[in-house]
Amino acid sequence: MRCALLFLLLVSVTHTATAQELQWFKGNTHTHSLWSDGNDFPEMITDWYKAHGYDFLAISDHNVLQAKEVWMSVPALEKRRKALGKTTMAKYRARFGDEWVTTREKDGATEVRLKKLEEYRPKFEEPGKFLLVQAEEISAGIGSVPIHLNAVNLKEEIKPIKDLASIPEVLRANLQLVNEQSKRLGVPMLSHINHPNFRWALTAEDMASVLEENFWEIYNGHPGINWEGDETRVGHEKLWDIANTLRIAEFKAPPLFGVGTDDSHRYHGEDNGPGRGWVMVRAAKLDPDEIVKAMKAGDFYASSGVTLDDVSFKDGELRILIHAEPGVKYTAQIRGTVQGYDAATRDAPMAKGDLHPTRKLYSDDVGRVLATIEGAEVVWKPSGKELYFRATILSSKPYADPSFEGQVESAWTQPMGWRK
Numbered sequence: 001m002r003c004a005l006l007f008l009l010l011v012s013v014t015h016t017a018t019a020q021e022l023q024w025f026k027g028n029t030h031t032h033s034l035w036s037d038g039n040d041f042p043e044m045i046t047d048w049y050k051a052h053g054y055d056f057l058a059i060s061d062h063n064v065l066q067a068k069e070v071w072m073s074v075p076a077l078e079k080r081r082k083a084l085g086k087t088t089m090a091k092y093r094a095r096f097g098d099e100w101v102t103t104r105e106k107d108g109a110t111e112v113r114l115k116k117l118e119e120y121r122p123k124f125e126e127p128g129k130f131l132l133v134q135a136e137e138i139s140a141g142i143g144s145v146p147i148h149l150n151a152v153n154l155k156e157e158i159k160p161i162k163d164l165a166s167i168p169e170v171l172r173a174n175l176q177l178v179n180e181q182s183k184r185l186g187v188p189m190l191s192h193i194n195h196p197n198f199r200w201a202l203t204a205e206d207m208a209s210v211l212e213e214n215f216w217e218i219y220n221g222h223p224g225i226n227w228e229g230d231e232t233r234v235g236h237e238k239l240w241d242i243a244n245t246l247r248i249a250e251f252k253a254p255p256l257f258g259v260g261t262d263d264s265h266r267y268h269g270e271d272n273g274p275g276r277g278w279v280m281v282r283a284a285k286l287d288p289d290e291i292v293k294a295m296k297a298g299d300f301y302a303s304s305g306v307t308l309d310d311v312s313f314k315d316g317e318l319r320i321l322i323h324a325e326p327g328v329k330y331t332a333q334i335r336g337t338v339q340g341y342d343a344a345t346r347d348a349p350m351a352k353g354d355l356h357p358t359r360k361l362y363s364d365d366v367g368r369v370l371a372t373i374e375g376a377e378v379v380w381k382p383s384g385k386e387l388y389f390r391a392t393i394l395s396s397k398p399y400a401d402p403s404f405e406g407q408v409e410s411a412w413t414q415p416m417g418w419r420k
């Protein structure tokens with residue numbers, strides 16, 4: 001645990017640069033294509049993200065890297081599209097031309113070859129302007145419990161380890177595969193736990209106990225992630241606060257940093273499309289290693305629409321400068337857990353069909369709102385008794401493509417004040 005804390009502190013030191021040297025880069029680390037269960041070609045998906053102002057993209061298909069020969073039946077890929085209008089193949093040909101599209105006839109059906117990352121990367125990448133980062137969604141589990149994590153800047157495909165004795169053991173075993181590859185190849189890699197409330201798979205205790213991990217998805221744009229929780233199971237905000245309180249108070253370990261992602265699968269106007277969530281990373285340059293290093297230092301925030309011009313915690317003072325839109329109001333909730341908090345728990349009534357034997361509910365002291373600040377400029381001084389604090393910034397602007405009822409554009413800073 002002390003090694004984990006020392007590692008994050010060292011990463012933070014090595015990442016140090018002046019404000020003039022650093023830039024904000026917008027990116028998505030979780031999305032899917034025809035290589036797994038998405039419904040469009042990776043070139044079409046990349047084209048969308050680049051055209052919509054993203055600086056980097058990691059297409060993270062399930063248990064595969066786009067690095068081998070793969071052919072797909074055209075009738076099969078067209079069945080994945082639920083929208084009306086031009087077919088997937090027609091759109092693909094119209095955008096990239098017949099000379100780019102490779103097809104063959106096999107067993108009476110037309111097949112199309114999916115382009116490898118190394119083939120389509122030169123069409124899109126521009127130094128300092130747009131970057132593609134190789135990634136994989138390592139999709140493991142125990143029985144019907146999905147245990148997924150994303151590995152970013154991966155160089156070799158990872159075969160998931162499944163069906164161990166417990167959820168933390170499965171997470172730990174797969175994280176160790178990522179860490180081993182990173183160390184062996186000398187390449188910085190990042191992993192993050194995905195959608196813990198998808199099929200109610202993971203608890204805050206699961207995430208807190210796996211100290212090999214330092215990232216998770218505070219926001220995921222998939223409509224099935226159960227962002228708000230329900231009567232007996234907590235939503236994402238409380239999940240984060242419980243996990244971080246446990247990590248700092250009980251495990252003496254660094255907190256989890258929160259990532260925003262799309263987890264998009266559909267690209268023809270259906271639900272679960274692109275552009276719902278992202279990260280803004282403050283790095284020295286647009287380079288995969290630098291992006292990973294900056295995120296490991298915690299120099300990024302998650303967003304579903306709100307842009308921050310600056311976030312800092314210096315000289316005992318938190319400052320956030322919001323890039324305000326005309327006519328939009330902003331509210332920052334400073335959330336955290338204070339020393340001496342009520343650590344009592346009670347067993348939650350179990351929902352029918354829940355895959356967990358028990359679940360715990362925590363007191364309101366865990367992740368309570370410490371301050372509420374209106375306006376585009378946030379200035380707040382912690383008391384020094386906080387185990388950690390973080391900010392959720394809510395806007396008055398309804399989300400154009402909501403993944404849950406009543407969603408507004410938001411942003412989330414990383415936990416601060418825990419480095420003592």
